[in-house]
Amino acid sequence: MSLKSFLAYGAAFALSAVLAPAASADEGMWTFDNFPTAKVKETYGVDLNKAWFDKVQMAAVRISGCSASVVSPDGLVLTNAHCVISCAQNLASAQNDYVNDGFFTTTREEEKTCPGQTAEILLTITDVTADINAATKGLTGADFVKAQEAKSGELEKAGCGDDKTIRCQVIGFYQGGQYKLYKYRRYTDVRLVFYPEFKAGFFGGDPDNFNFPRFNLDSGFLRLYENGKPVKTPTYMKFATQAPKENELVFVAGNPGTTNRLLTVSQLETLRDVSTPTQQLMRSELRGRLIQFSEQSADNKRITTNPLNSLENGFKVGYGQQLALQDPKVMNAKRDEEAKLKAGMSTEDKAAYGDPWADIAAIQTTARELYLPNYFLESSLTSSNLFSYARTLVRAAKERSKPSAERLPEFADSRLPLTEKRLIDGSQIHPAHEQLRLEFYMLKTREYMTADSPITKLMLGKESPEGLSKRLVDGTKLADPKVRKALWDGGWAAIQASDDPMIQYALKLDDEALKLRKEYETKVTGPTRIAAEKIAKIRFKAYGTSTYPDATFSLRLSYGKVTGWDYRGVKVAPFTTFAGLYDRATGNDPFELSPKFAAAQAKIDPKVVYNFSSTNDIIGGNSGSPVINARGEVVGAAFDGNIHSLGGSYYYDGTLNRTVTVSSVAILEALDKVYGRTALVKELTGK
């Protein structure tokens, strides 16, 4: 009997790669304007040309929290099932349980708009580092943050004007070493075409999440619409009809969300000791509540499927991150890198920059002290959609009366359209679930801050979390989009006049919450950004731009090869097939075959490659990314990493870190044999 647990020992990685100033083999989430083409040619013998990059960039799509790709000339977009599950949840009802039963269309008329969804395709990248630096020069604390945000909003507005089909976004790279204006083509009518039933898309559920071998049809299709018609997309990537071979070079184009590979050791220690453990404890208890809630009734189960899924995913990611942060080998390697960078500084640099690592370390005492108050007062309650609407309405009403540059960044002119769309589109509201979350975070605030703290007293008064959360959820009308629209349009006067208890509650908390946010910006965010810009400059001097920046949910390209891995003497093969799915099924959730897959067993080719692993360096946000071969064809949709990839927030280890992808051939086989989606197959293959 082997007693090894992947999860328990996932962080015991080889660390050859941690320290390399230049990225090691296959490492990196590269921007399209700084891709190591020469290194790829040298390593894999493949010479990518401009046409290849142009096509991939124009076919790569950013959607809410995920990535995707255009795979037909008629605006058809491939992504993951878990990237469209919230759309399925929003379109569902007690009569149509799309989340568990799937959503299928035969004709385009059946395609339904996903509330709140947008799709963005990157058009151009412009360096605006000089503009940003000029705007913040000599400033400190909250002033630095405000000037930076104001200048970003101004550049965005200047870049895109009022054109709602374009979105401009200023993004910082290398923790502040570079600032670039990313200009996107923006689509706001995105419709659901295909989402498989839960048991097919999420076979193996949470236990198999981040594990491999895997057997998931974690794929879904959307379509871009404009003026009520599918968008013509002459630039698209072909859907491959052959699986990649072992050791074949593949690319992932997508939007990795966040990595923290360039943080300083003291910042990582704050994550290790404060932020991550706190969040893990919150996730665990909330998870226990949601599971118990979901077991109470079929309706509860339906409405919690997606939120629970997302919470469990977050927990597993956090678990892997915590293991990495606790690994002395990881932290020592980070320490060594800092020492090396410091030791390499010139006398002039030392005079100019001082010791920015020490500056950041000194900030950590305050960062730690402010973490919980900020978490509870500024973030936690927004876990309820209804409270989140109320806060957005209250703040938008306050902020819109100011000039754009004076506002909180999320309400700058350039960002208002998205904020408004998200607010008005909203999500389906399930009051019991909303109340559960509000009650939970009010309880946690009282517990962690103590009953006597001013924050708890402000939040609860003499009410109990149970009673207050119920009163707010029962009394509010904000579940109705028309009510939200009226309050948005009515501005500050409407907010002040509102007798909606959730609006009144958000108003009551707002001054203190904003005061705390400002304190955090003054004492933490501002000084951290200033020091981080210095470190970025020191790093550029040492290594040039032969490195890649941390992930920022912007378009990146990673390269790698299709391969398995060896861990503690166990060799994991890179491919799974449909045969493996049928072998793994136990008949019990979450290892139960979907009825459709069970029925199609005789028709399905068991040898078709279902999922595969590759060395590409990706992270959360990359979900749904096209995996692309050297010919520019989509060979699959990346949907996961292996368990070893969870340390990827902090470093990349090419010997173990793997991307997990559902293959295009499996998607085609399933569309044809399981779902009979003839039109979709034809659109993807021309046949």
Add this chain to the structure above:
Amino acid sequence: MSLKSFLAYGAAFALSAVLAPAASADEGMWTFDNFPTAKVKETYGVDLNKAWFDKVQMAAVRISGCSASVVSPDGLVLTNAHCVISCAQNLASAQNDYVNDGFFTTTREEEKTCPGQTAEILLTITDVTADINAATKGLTGADFVKAQEAKSGELEKAGCGDDKTIRCQVIGFYQGGQYKLYKYRRYTDVRLVFYPEFKAGFFGGDPDNFNFPRFNLDSGFLRLYENGKPVKTPTYMKFATQAPKENELVFVAGNPGTTNRLLTVSQLETLRDVSTPTQQLMRSELRGRLIQFSEQSADNKRITTNPLNSLENGFKVGYGQQLALQDPKVMNAKRDEEAKLKAGMSTEDKAAYGDPWADIAAIQTTARELYLPNYFLESSLTSSNLFSYARTLVRAAKERSKPSAERLPEFADSRLPLTEKRLIDGSQIHPAHEQLRLEFYMLKTREYMTADSPITKLMLGKESPEGLSKRLVDGTKLADPKVRKALWDGGWAAIQASDDPMIQYALKLDDEALKLRKEYETKVTGPTRIAAEKIAKIRFKAYGTSTYPDATFSLRLSYGKVTGWDYRGVKVAPFTTFAGLYDRATGNDPFELSPKFAAAQAKIDPKVVYNFSSTNDIIGGNSGSPVINARGEVVGAAFDGNIHSLGGSYYYDGTLNRTVTVSSVAILEALDKVYGRTALVKELTGK
């Protein structure tokens, strides 16, 4: 607005005391055979004589997981409400919700036996270090452990024979530096006399737990019975009718459960990185489940009150422990102490002992690897009483056929009576709650070990945690004490013949669980004990026995003074009064007055001291301990520590660490004015 959270920054203590080889002022949980009488005299000017010690020892009582004291000549025993809540829960029914409504008696006939409860009074202490050392000499690994346990069982048997009114227990001190035989007078019929309603005993609930100022009537009374009659206890402590004064010297006599102040740094790191965080995540998720479960119905609320309370207490303790373990100041002080001890070793000692700290550090890799498998296969499922019964029955049947010295230690002859009593007495069984816990730990096993691990496969087969746990709980008859008795008496043949699904399931897991336990003893427990004995000897050479041993749930005496503390400029006063209770009440749970206290407000003297804080060094297990003045009177029952005391597992800081006590005068005032317990008041005061 202050943004400080005690919980968040509780570990930022002054650490003056951590390093002191000789205990600093008021530090220490001293054994009765090594109390620093001279130091107390020097510090407080009080000279304790033998009569004082003898009386306190004979009046100090150990009960399940708690401490208590004899306070009348008729076997009346004072402890905490939270130490008798499980008795109230076991006696309760849907018709009599004693947990929430309280349990009150007017005559002795109404006193009810607490299932499973025993009470033990320490008679003598005998040093058996030489016997134990001789038995283990030259042995290693599991052989060392086995010989040590066998010799302990043998000494216990020799010390007590078959007399069921006496219990002998060999206890290791100083992590193995000394072994002593503790001989107790044992009472097995312990009856509930008084337990206050939940809202009085636990006013402030979890939010106020480990906080101060406090307002809890956390007290309860038991009575010792033998042959159906109250036991005569001529040696008892008087119940004080005056509150102690500020700075007055007070003692706590009780049974601190576990401290880890003498562990090595590498052991503490394993706690910090593996054991504590894992347990905290488990507690959090289970807590979420229990809260949601309890909110489903009044009956669910009733049956989960006590388990939830206990889980939340464990969580808060774990939270404080984790903060202490993460505090670099704590760990650096521990490192310095190790370095100092090592540096002070003589050449001969070095030759004789080598480097036992390095030995223990080397064991940690295995300790960490085996932690989760052991946790899941050997411990986790026993969170269900029904599974725990089944495992005990299966193992007892196997083990009793062997000679005592060959058995698992819990089944040695000297320990069988207690094991049998606990099994047969048992607890009230609530199937839905049992199923929730089994399902939970089966889910966690699959998650942490992965679905493909041999442990998960053994535990689940092709069943789901949800289905399997339901099948076992629905099918078992072990809730019936008669069924358990029959299986206990029937031995191995009855177990093998049983068609009870829980018995069959425990049987199925048992070989692998025991194999793992053995592996752990071989690779971790054995070598750790051997190294720890060496460290203890090195420490004795350096400091003599001027130090106190880690807590072992055996009788200890701590001393200190009644005082508050200063933390970050806030001065906390040592006393609260009944007036404060009425001020703090909000009308909402858990800050709602009990109806009885509300009704009695006009009668109660608001100036009576309710709770108070003192510098005594205590820890979990001390709950219910008498707090004693220099005249040997009980001035209260210790029921908690302040938030700073949570680091007490690893060190004592006299500037902040405080014991929290409910005063005897408050108990008398409440018995009289709130509850009208005339007979009880008379028994306590003679009036």
